[in-house]
Amino acid sequence: MMLDGLYQEIILDHYKHPHGRGLRDPFNGEAHHVNPTCGDEITVRVSSAAGEFSDISYDGLGCSISQASASVLYELLRGRSPEDAAGIHEAFVALMQGRGQVEPDEDVLGDGIAFAGVAKFPARVKCALLPWMAFKDAAARAGIDVSSEASEVKA
Amino acid sequence: MMLDGLYQEIILDHYKHPHGRGLRDPFNGEAHHVNPTCGDEITVRVSSAAGEFSDISYDGLGCSISQASASVLYELLRGRSPEDAAGIHEAFVALMQGRGQVEPDEDVLGDGIAFAGVAKFPARVKCALLPWMAFKDAAARAGIDVSSEASEVKA
Amino acid sequence: MTFDVVRVRADFPILTREVNGHPLVYLDSANTSQKPAQVIKAMRMHNERHNGNVSRSVHTLGTEATSAYEDARGKVAAFVGASTPDEIVFTKNSTEAINLVAYSLGQHLALKPGDEIVISEMEHHSNIVPWQLLCERTGATLRWFGVTDEGRLAPDDDLINERTKIVSIVHMSNVLGTINDVSGIVARAHEVGALVLLDCSQSVPHLPVDVQALEADFIAFTGHKMLGPTGIGVLWGRYSLLAEMPPFLAGGSMIETVTMGGTTFAAPPARFEAGTPPIAEAVGLGAAVDYLTALGMEAVHQHEQDITAYALKTLTDVPGVEIFGPATPEGRGGTLSFGVDGVHPHDVGQVLDALGVEVRVGHHCAKPTCARFGVPAMTRASFYLYTTTDEIDALARGLDQVKKVFG
Amino acid sequence: MTFDVVRVRADFPILTREVNGHPLVYLDSANTSQKPAQVIKAMRMHNERHNGNVSRSVHTLGTEATSAYEDARGKVAAFVGASTPDEIVFTKNSTEAINLVAYSLGQHLALKPGDEIVISEMEHHSNIVPWQLLCERTGATLRWFGVTDEGRLAPDDDLINERTKIVSIVHMSNVLGTINDVSGIVARAHEVGALVLLDCSQSVPHLPVDVQALEADFIAFTGHKMLGPTGIGVLWGRYSLLAEMPPFLAGGSMIETVTMGGTTFAAPPARFEAGTPPIAEAVGLGAAVDYLTALGMEAVHQHEQDITAYALKTLTDVPGVEIFGPATPEGRGGTLSFGVDGVHPHDVGQVLDALGVEVRVGHHCAKPTCARFGVPAMTRASFYLYTTTDEIDALARGLDQVKKVFG
Ligand SMILES: Cc1ncc(COP(=O)(O)O)c(C=O)c1O
Numbered sequence A, B: 001m002m003l004d005g006l007y008q009e010i011i012l013d014h015y016k017h018p019h020g021r022g023l024r025d026p027f028n029g030e031a032h033h034v035n036p037t038c039g040d041e042i043t044v045r046v047s048s049a050a051g052e053f054s055d056i057s058y059d060g061l062g063c064s065i066s067q068a069s070a071s072v073l074y075e076l077l078r079g080r081s082p083e084d085a086a087g088i089h090e091a092f093v094a095l096m097q098g099r100g101q102v103e104p105d106e107d108v109l110g111d112g113i114a115f116a117g118v119a120k121f122p123a124r125v126k127c128a129l130l131p132w133m134a135f136k137d138a139a140a141r142a143g144i145d146v147s148s149e150a151s152e153v154k155a
Numbered sequence C, D: 001m002t003f004d005v006v007r008v009r010a011d012f013p014i015l016t017r018e019v020n021g022h023p024l025v026y027l028d029s030a031n032t033s034q035k036p037a038q039v040i041k042a043m044r045m046h047n048e049r050h051n052g053n054v055s056r057s058v059h060t061l062g063t064e065a066t067s068a069y070e071d072a073r074g075k076v077a078a079f080v081g082a083s084t085p086d087e088i089v090f091t092k093n094s095t096e097a098i099n100l101v102a103y104s105l106g107q108h109l110a111l112k113p114g115d116e117i118v119i120s121e122m123e124h125h126s127n128i129v130p131w132q133l134l135c136e137r138t139g140a141t142l143r144w145f146g147v148t149d150e151g152r153l154a155p156d157d158d159l160i161n162e163r164t165k166i167v168s169i170v171h172m173s174n175v176l177g178t179i180n181d182v183s184g185i186v187a188r189a190h191e192v193g194a195l196v197l198l199d200c201s202q203s204v205p206h207l208p209v210d211v212q213a214l215e216a217d218f219i220a221f222t223g224h225k226m227l228g229p230t231g232i233g234v235l236w237g238r239y240s241l242l243a244e245m246p247p248f249l250a251g252g253s254m255i256e257t258v259t260m261g262g263t264t265f266a267a268p269p270a271r272f273e274a275g276t277p278p279i280a281e282a283v284g285l286g287a288a289v290d291y292l293t294a295l296g297m298e299a300v301h302q303h304e305q306d307i308t309a310y311a312l313k314t315l316t317d318v319p320g321v322e323i324f325g326p327a328t329p330e331g332r333g334g335t336l337s338f339g340v341d342g343v344h345p346h347d348v349g350q351v352l353d354a355l356g357v358e359v360r361v362g363h364h365c366a367k368p369t370c371a372r373f374g375v376p377a378m379t380r381a382s383f384y385l386y387t388t389t390d391e392i393d394a395l396a397r398g399l400d401q402v403k404k405v406f407g
């Protein structure tokens, strides 16, 4: 596969200048996920207050795709209600698992639409999803369900 | 493979009219052998007296080749000294494992030369050797060693 | 659409071969099936164009190989009606699949003295010995269904009871041809809380098999008996059960994370696929499944029913031939074992081989079944989608020859 | 005779392929090797002409298949200098071979708390996890050699002692490329009465390996890394030891006799080959061994030494590249892992793939080795008999491109 679809300028930007990176206190739920095929790791914390994700903090080791994905996740989900977050989460997962057939909605996914090209690289889909799956788990541990049918499928 | 080499008249004769068949008392050593690939079985008993195999008796379930081979064994080894028996045993095993390349000596092997053709059927070599391996074991249990290098190889 | 056996045969390169100067009459498909050109080609193309290791590489070849391997998993899942491809574990053969269940499920259930495992007297050694060893390790007791004179499982109301933890039964016997109606056994097992493995090594290649309809918890089958290559087998298991079971073989690709101090394991199916899997073999099996699906398993089964009816009639007419197992095509498949009066199976097989007719002789890896019928060995003719009535006639002619040689 | 790499390459159909518009530069042979036409053809011919099940049939096809399978065993035995073909057990991969030893030898030695098993920090997961599980089952303790900054086993005089029962060490590391001089370890292990398994998955394909010279008790290797097919691996073991060990997988073909009440087992190697083995795969592996033998393993090794020297020099010249493992070709093979400053291996591999250069990235199924060097992942280029200096140049150009994208 050629690279243009994969390494969008937006992705490289988020990678080089990640938003919201670093683990912060206080938090209500934390999850540590590992990509067993490549060894990438991420820890995600969520804190909720007043019915929204008041902070989402993360740290990890990984490639440009997984790191940029975490940065975008931070931008998209922080300050959202669980319902909004679930919708965005679902849209992102659907995009990633669409094998390049899903048309992303910029109104929902913002910078996340830059990941559309990743869906054509099966080996990298897991990288993009790693922070999102860890986020879902962290939220669950904070007692907040952001599941949806689409995000049930295995990362 | 065509059958002519395999089912020599002599072999069919021994099969239909086995010599010395049936288990007899007294005996000094007994062995029961099984061909794991086909399930054939044989029990061989040896009795020794005055420095020779005074009787060799056997019973079993098996194909024409294994049954005829037991009959020929009885004819060839009964009444022989351990040394003579070891020589004949060795010659028979060598013939069977020769892949059809060994020229049998009628003076040593008598009716056993009819088995020369069996050596060309790898799947049947084990049938022909079954009684001979059981005999060796039975002799060993009677305290008589009929091993020789050639007969050490796995049946 | 009628089943066009001539067209099917044209797909199998080996069927043009001669054996001992006669056209090959291959009647040993229950032992291993022949492979169509489509399967052989799929494997060759994979090795010539797409070979790479799976699940480990981001590069193009690795991605192509991974897709090919996972596509094969999807095809096999669809073929047996699995809920998700993740319920399909690739093993090296049926035997490994059964051993995997015996080991991992045995450990998961923490079997102990007093527990019981139920099999039958018509099992292949691969569905006997793993359970004997499990009983030895754990102190559990092995019990089994007997077999009737007609070659059917003998009903036994008390056999499956509250002590029973695992029931493992053959779906179609590789010796008697019996297709066991397992619904009652499965229901009874589940009633007492036992889990059920079905050895489908002989059924998946020959009948439509749907795991939802069978309602078992695990099934095992093997690639080389269903037009696929050697070196690959399949375990299907309910995902929720697989997810609870500890690993069997350990090593690369089945881990989540490893330190020198300890390891956590991946989710199924990866958890049960340690090391480099049979990749090209999975591709071949996928092609085999495509081939069977295109013909339709109902049509394949119907063809074999027709051949079996013909063969039963033909062999019954040969004096001195005794058939072991069901005497009519109902509830049986195209695997026919028999004895020839006064002639040892080895000799029967040898004479038939001289005429190009390839049948299996011996205990068929099912010594207890042979023992049940009082013989150390049997001769077996087994059929598949490429078998013709002419080949049955050749078998009958061969048996006449057998009787001439040993008359 | 100089090594004619151009002629060798002509035997490998896949090497004519393009990837992303560039000629394929396959630098992932430590993961899985490519297969020459001779191997692909041998398997195809087997399936088209000689397919039958082994060790079970008296018919012609069965006899031909059995001969082909056993001939392959003989070839593999000769290739590694085994005393007899009966010392060669065919498994599905290296991983199964190691699991077999862990299981059967562990049981044979009746391991218990206080006993120790010794491995190293540079093992593949397949030579770590089976021993961790064995220790869990038996209460034995796992200990290991550390790794020096240069990527060599760290000497540790007390590690192997009278409590040690099994030592299992990699012959050539799949990450660092290190070829371990195991003679001291083997001698020490035997001195204290321990048995030694060498994981030769990376050495048998690339160096002359002679089991008599190694003096180990078992070695494991795998077909797909040595020009052979997937789906087959090899365990070599001393016959006297194999003969004492209980079976691992149980089922057809590994038995002597079976009744419902109990089973006795066949002699090795059959005892350890339950079920239908990888028959066509053995034929392919036999052809691979023929291919390697015809070239000569000394010549293959020398070619790879030359390539490795060139690659070490080339990569050392690329700014920002750090090599893990021995810095010179002495005592190392053609497997080279490295980091690119500030760029994650996934991204390195992706950019290289866009240029047709196929390298592996990740933990290489050796997380402890990566951890030892303080990284979660590495990029690895690995060479074989078909690798050229041009391909190394392509790699170096690719790394320049990597730095451009992520600069
Ligand atoms: C050193 C080493 N050991 C063991 C293995 C496992 O081999 P396989 O995956 O064929 O079982 C590999 C390769 O993956 C290896 O490089």
Ligand SMILES: Cc1ncc(COP(=O)(O)O)c(C=O)c1O
Binding pocket: C030, C031, C093, C094, C095, C096, C124, C126, C127, C170, C172, C173, C174, C199, C201, C202, C222, C233, C365, D252, D274, D275, D276, D277
């Ligand atoms: C009923 C049955 N179960 C299990 C097996 C074992 O299959 P495999 O040898 O492929 O492991 C066979 C075939 O040999 C069989 O017929």
